[in-house]
Amino acid sequence: MIPPAAAPAFLDTAGWADARILPLAGDASFRRYFRIIDDEAERRAVLMDAPPPHEDPRPFLKVADHLLGQGFAAPQIYARDLDHGLVLLEDFGDIRVREYLEAAPHEEHSVYERAVSLLADLHTRPAAELRPYDRSEYQREAGLLTEWYCPAAGLEVDAAAYRTAWDQILPVAEEDDAPKVTVLRDYHAENIMLVPDHEASHGLGLLDFQDALVGHPAYDLVSLLQDARRDVPPELEAEMIALYKRLARPNGHFDAAYAVLGAQRNAKIIGIFTRLWKRDGKPRYLSFLPRMWDLLERDLKHPALAPVAAWFASNVPAAKRHYALAEHQEA
Known part of the structure; x- marks a missing residue:
C-alpha cells in the first residue's frame, strides 16, 4: 500500500517528522492503516487513512472519545486532519x-x-x-x-x-x-x-x-x-x-x-x-x-x-x- 500523499506533511506537523511509514492493513472499506515508527524517539503510532468523500473519520473520533471517557481502551488520538481524512492513533501492537x-x-x-x-x-x-x-x-x-x-x-x-x-x-x-x-x-x-x-x-x-x-x-x-x-x-x-x-x-x-x-x-x-x-x-x-x-x-x-x-x-x-x-x- 502506498501512503497517502498528504501523510508526510501531516506527520511533520504532528511532531513525527522523518518517521517511517509502513503498510499495516486495509479492510472491507476504503480505510487503510499504516504503522508509523519513530526510531529516534523509540515510539510507534498508527496512521488511519480515511479518504474523503468515501470515508469520514469523525464518527470514529466521536465514539473513541466516548469510550476513552468511560475508561475503555479505545486508541488515544494524537493528531487529526479531517480535510485529508488522516488520524494518528495509539498503536495497540500486534496481538489480535x-x-x-x-x-x-x-x-x-x-x-x-x-x-x-x-x-x-x-x-x-x-x-x-x-x-x-x-x-x-x-x-x-x-x-x-x-x-x-x-x-x-x-x-x-x-x-x-x-x-x-x-x-x-x-x-x-x-x-x-x-x-x-x-x-x-x-x-x-x-x-x-x-x-x-x-x-x-x-x-x-x-x-x-x-x-x-x-x-x-x-x-x-x-x-x-x-x-x-x-x-x-x-x-x-x-x-x-x-x-x-x-x-x-x-x-x-x-x-x-x-x-x-x-x-x-x-x-x-x-x-x-x-x-x-x-x-x-x-x-x-x-x-x-x-x-x-x-x-x-x-x-x-x-x-x-x-x-x-x-x-x-x-x-x-x-x-x-x-x-x-x-x-x-x-x-
Missing part, C-alpha cells in the same frame, strides 16, 4: 484476539470471558449520543441478502414478503424495557486487541467502532459469539451468553432478541460479503459464506424467528445456500 487464539487455543475460554465482561461493563454505562439502531436500519441491512446474495445465486425471491417477515419479528429487539446501550456493531475477534497495559479495561483494546449506534445489548454479544471469521464452539457460545446474563442481568426477552439479531446480522453479512465479491472484486469474502449460513440456520430454529424461517424455506432452497457461490471464489 483471532491470531492469539490460533496460537493459544487453550486460552479461548478466558479471553472470551474478558470480552463478555467488557460488554457487560459497557452496557452499565450511559449510551453514547448516537442515532438509534431502529427498524429502518435493521430492514436496510437485512435487505442486503435479497439485494446481493439472491441475484448472485440465481434466485428470484419475494422481497416484499421478506420485509414483512422481518417486521413481524423485529419488535422483540425494540422492547421498551430492554436497556439502550452503545452498540459497537463490529465487536469480534479481529477487532479486539490484547493490550496488557490496559488492565483497567479488561486488557482489551477496541477497534473499528465508527459505525456505532444505540440499540439492544444482545447485538454486540451476537457479533462476538457468532463470528463471521472464526468458529466459536456452540457450547462456548452458550456459556458466554449465560455469563453475560449473570453479569448484566438484562431485561426483556433476551434470548429471543439474541436469536433475532443474530439472524438479522448474519443475513446482512451474507449480503455484504457477496457485494464485496460482485461489486468490489474481493472474492476472498465468499469463503466465509458457509459459516454464515450455518449460523443463520441455527438462529432460524428459534421460535421467535418462525416468520423469517418460513420465508427462507419458501424462497431459498438448501441447494442455494452454503456453497452456492463457491465456484466463483477465484473469479
Whole structure:
C-alpha cells in the first residue's frame, strides 16, 4: 500500500517528522492503516487513512472519545486532519484476539470471558449520543441478502414478503424495557486487541467502532459469539451468553432478541460479503459464506424467528445456500 500523499506533511506537523511509514492493513472499506515508527524517539503510532468523500473519520473520533471517557481502551488520538481524512492513533501492537487464539487455543475460554465482561461493563454505562439502531436500519441491512446474495445465486425471491417477515419479528429487539446501550456493531475477534497495559479495561483494546449506534445489548454479544471469521464452539457460545446474563442481568426477552439479531446480522453479512465479491472484486469474502449460513440456520430454529424461517424455506432452497457461490471464489 502506498501512503497517502498528504501523510508526510501531516506527520511533520504532528511532531513525527522523518518517521517511517509502513503498510499495516486495509479492510472491507476504503480505510487503510499504516504503522508509523519513530526510531529516534523509540515510539510507534498508527496512521488511519480515511479518504474523503468515501470515508469520514469523525464518527470514529466521536465514539473513541466516548469510550476513552468511560475508561475503555479505545486508541488515544494524537493528531487529526479531517480535510485529508488522516488520524494518528495509539498503536495497540500486534496481538489480535483471532491470531492469539490460533496460537493459544487453550486460552479461548478466558479471553472470551474478558470480552463478555467488557460488554457487560459497557452496557452499565450511559449510551453514547448516537442515532438509534431502529427498524429502518435493521430492514436496510437485512435487505442486503435479497439485494446481493439472491441475484448472485440465481434466485428470484419475494422481497416484499421478506420485509414483512422481518417486521413481524423485529419488535422483540425494540422492547421498551430492554436497556439502550452503545452498540459497537463490529465487536469480534479481529477487532479486539490484547493490550496488557490496559488492565483497567479488561486488557482489551477496541477497534473499528465508527459505525456505532444505540440499540439492544444482545447485538454486540451476537457479533462476538457468532463470528463471521472464526468458529466459536456452540457450547462456548452458550456459556458466554449465560455469563453475560449473570453479569448484566438484562431485561426483556433476551434470548429471543439474541436469536433475532443474530439472524438479522448474519443475513446482512451474507449480503455484504457477496457485494464485496460482485461489486468490489474481493472474492476472498465468499469463503466465509458457509459459516454464515450455518449460523443463520441455527438462529432460524428459534421460535421467535418462525416468520423469517418460513420465508427462507419458501424462497431459498438448501441447494442455494452454503456453497452456492463457491465456484466463483477465484473469479
